[in-house]
Amino acid sequence: QVQLVESGGGLVQAGGSLRLSCVASGRTFSSYAMGWFRQAPGKEREFVAAISWSGGSTYYADSVKGRFTISRDNAKNTVYLQMNSLKPEDTAVYYCAADLDYGLGSAMKKRYDYWGQGTQVTVSS
Numbered sequence: 001q002v003q004l005v006e007s008g009g010g011l012v013q014a015g016g017s018l019r020l021s022c023v024a025s026g027r028t029f030s031s032y033a034m035g036w037f038r039q040a041p042g043k044e045r046e047f048v049a050a051i052s053w054s055g056g057s058t059y060y061a062d063s064v065k066g067r068f069t070i071s072r073d074n075a076k077n078t079v080y081l082q083m084n085s086l087k088p089e090d091t092a093v094y095y096c097a098a099d100l101d102y103g104l105g106s107a108m109k110k111r112y113d114y115w116g117q118g119t120q121v122t123v124s125s
Helices: none
Strands: 003-007 010-013 018-025 033-039 046-051 058-060 068-073 078-083 092-099 119-124
Touching: 003 092, 018 033, 018 092, 018 119, 033 068, 033 078, 046 068, 046 078, 058 068, 078 092
Parallel strands: 010 119
Antiparallel strands: 003 018, 018 078, 033 046, 033 092, 046 058, 068 078, 092 119
């Protein structure tokens, strides 16, 4: 069992930055990959970024590449999503997720076993 708690969401103007955090508990954090997904109203949940168990490999959706950075601190059981140059189309609820079986990280929702409750990010134009 893994519990995930996101924080750091909020309201920001276009061009601004936010950093999301996700704290994990319940299993050895350094043994599994983590991902960030987002869901806008009326849309399906979509992949944003993923990071391997060691932090050595990262993956991004094309829509956020060059603007967002995923990282992790295994000593703090925390994964981060630094979001820069935010756009109104980045507005969504952001979820972190844990993939206990595939340690390299994945863009596929179905690979993830546990999800956080989500944190709202709103970007105004």
